[in-house]
Amino acid sequence: MDTQSIRNLRDFLQMYNRISETCFTQCISSLLERDVQSDEVACVQRCADKHINSNQKIMQVFMEVQPQVVAKRMEKMEQQMAETQAAESAEAQPQTAEATEVQPQAAVESAQAEAVAQ
């Protein structure tokens, strides 16, 4: 059993506890008897079913919508990266053009261009 399964199991058990608390609070109306009454039993069954179904529905919708949100975020990030890269390469181009024009003094001039850029 790996960590992911244990995490799933922990989530499941926490959900179980939460459902128990909610359904008890909502359904157990009278504390005059030690045994759970039949109408309370029916209420608890319905309450648990409803919670489980709503949980499944929520998971379903989440799995549909979440990838779209993540994809949008990735697109924005890629756009930003492309923009910064384009800006950097635009700055670099004039320097290289100057350095290769005059061959004998190429070393000196490229060094000067780099110093100016910094």
Added chain:
Amino acid sequence: MAGSGVPGGLNEGQMKLMQDLEVEVMADLFNRMTAVCHRKCVPTKYRDSELSKGESVCLDRCVAKYLDVHERIGQKLTNISQAEQEQMKSMMAAQQAAP
């Protein structure tokens, strides 16, 4: 809960994790039950520090009922997850049978 028929068995580390998990879940159950039963049975007008007879009896019944409800919901969840597992198995078997 420990030793719940996991295929391949549990080694020591995993057994420790399962025990920790069980303790954590039990503590959570206890805390929730305490909060709910206190809210239901003990009024906030604090006239006396001792528990009255009515409050005692109420707490007794509250705990008994809470654990009963907890067990019923547990059975329901077990049935549902078992049914889901069998559904998955039969789906996978069908997929393998028809390549």
